C-alpha cells in the first residue's frame with residue numbers, strides 16, 4: 001500500500017462481510033465474500049449460497065447470522081444497511097458520509113488514491129518492433145498502441161517497466177539492399193540528398209523493393225547480395241557503416257511516427273535483432289549441450305514436446321539453419337534469455353500479433369526446458385487481432401498494398417478536423433489544427449484499445465471520430481465539458497461536506513469513480529486495456545446523468561461545493577485514465 005492509497009469502498013465492504021462470515025462460520029474461515037456492485041443496493045454478496053451448501057445449513061439462516069454480526073457495533077464499516085433478498089443474497093448499502101469521504105480522500109491524493117498493485121515488479125515489454133528500411137504500416141499500429149498503453153499503466157501501478165523495441169534490423173535483406181545501393185550510387189535515400197523535412201524511409205522502401213526485384217531476376221546480383229550478407233555478418237567495416245547509416249535514417253523516421261503518436265519509446269529502448277547477434281552462438285551452444293536442440297538434416301532444431309502438427313509430428317523451432325545462419329526463432333530465444341538473465345525481469349510481455357501464437361508458444365516451451373524461464377517468472381504473449389478494411393478483410397490499399405501507418409493517422413486527423421469544425425466553436429485555426437490532431441490520434445488509439453484485444457476490428461474513421469458512442473472523441477469531449485463547468489465555477493477549493501445527503505445520480509457517479517483503481521489493477525493483471533476504456537465510458541455516462549439531474553453552478557452553498565468536488569474528481573479521473581491509454585485530454589474542443 002502506498003502512502004496515498006485510498007481503499008475502495010468495495011474492498012472495505014468485502015473486508016466487513018468476510019469478517020462477518022468468519023464469525024458466523026468459523027469452520028470456513030477465509031472464504032471469498034463475493035461482493036459485487038448491484039442494482040438493488042450499492043453492493044451485493046452472494047457468498048452465503050455457496051458457503052451454506054458447504055456447511056450444510058440453509059443459506060437464509062447463514063445470511064441472517066451474517067447480518068446480525070454485521071449489525072453488531074463496529075463490525076460494519078462502511079455498511080449502513082444490510083438486508084437479505086432471494087434465497088440468501090446480502091444487499092449492502094453504504095453510508096452517504098462514507099461515500100463523500102471517499103471523494104474527499106481521492107481528491108486530496110496526487111494519485112487519486114490509486115494503489116500500486118504492480119509495485120517493484122520488473123516488467124519487460126516488447127512492442128512496436130518495426131522493420132528497418134521499411135515504412136511502418138498498419139501491422140505496427142496495434143502493437144505500438146497496446147504496448148505503450150500497458151507500459152504507461154503498469155508503470156503507474158508501480159512496476160519497473162523496461163521497454164524493448166525489437167526492431168527488425170538484421171538479416172539477408174540488408175545484404176541485398178546495401179549491395180543495391182552500392183551499385184546504384186545515384187539513388188537518393190539519405191537525408192542529405194533529399195529535400196529538408198522529407199522522410200528517407202519511403203525512398204529506402206522503394207529501393208528495397210527494387211533490390212528484391214533484381215535479386216529475384218538476376219542470379220549474378222543474387223550472388224553479390226549473398227556475399228554482402230556474409231560481409232555484414234563478418235563485420236566488414238564498409239558494409240557495417242552503410243548498414244548503420246540505414247538504421248539511423250530509419251530510426252529517425254520511426255521517431256517522427258512515435259512523436260506524433262505520443263508513444264514513450266526512445267532510441268535507447270531499441271534492442272533490435274542485431275543486438276542479439278553475438279549472443280546467438282551461446283544460446284545455441286547452451287541448448288545443444290542440454291540436448292534440447294538436436295540435429296535434423298544438417299540444421300539444428302528443437303522438437304516441441306507439447307505441440308504436434310497436422311501430420312502428428314512434433315512441430316519444430318529452427319535454431320540454426322543448414323547454411324549456419326540464424327533466424328527469427330533463434331533471436332527470440334535470445335530475447336528471453338537476455339531479459340531474464342541480464343535484465344532480471346519478473347514479467348515478460350511480448351505484444352505481438354496473434355498470428356505468431358505458435359512461435360511464442362514454442363519459444364516459451366524451449367526457454368522453460370532450458371531452465372531460463374522458471375515458475376516465478378510470468379511470461380505472456382500479449383496477442384492481438386487484425387485491423388480490417390471496410391470490406392472486412394485485412395486492411396490493404398485499393399491497389400492491394402499494405403497501408404502506411406501515417407496515411408491512417410492522416411485520414412483520422414482530417415476527419416476529426418471536419419467533425420470538430422462542424423460544432424459550434426470559437427477556436428482559431430491553429431487551435432483547431434492542434435485539437436484535430438489530438439482528437440484524430442486519440443480516436444485511432446481509442447478505437448484500437450477499446451476493442452477486446454484478441455478480436456479483429458474494422459478501421460472505420462467515421463465511427464472513430466464520432467462524438468457519440470464509446471469513442472475517444474466522446475471521452476475527450478466529456479472531459480472538456482467538465483473543464484468548462486470548472487472554469488465557470490472558478491472555485492478550486494471544492495471542500496466536501498460529508499453530512500449532506502447523496503442524490504442517486506451523485507451516488508452512482510461517486511461509486512463509479514471509486515472503482516477506478518480496481519479497474520486499473522485488473523487491467524494490470526489481465527493486460528486488457530479495453531476494460532479501462534469501458535470504465536471511462538461508464539464514468540462519462542454517469543457524469544452526464546449526474547449533470548442532468550443535479551445542477552452544479554446554480555446550486556446553493558454546501559451542495560454546490562460537493563458537486564464541484566465530484567466534477568473535479570471526474571475530470572481528474574478521466575484525464576488520468578486517458579493519459580494511461582496514451583490519449584490527450586484537451587481542455588477545449
Ligand code: ARG
Nearest residue numbers: 126129130131166168332352
Ligand atoms: N519485427 C517483427 C514484425 O514486424 C515483430 C517482432 C516482434 N517481437 C519479437 N520479439 N518477436 O513482424
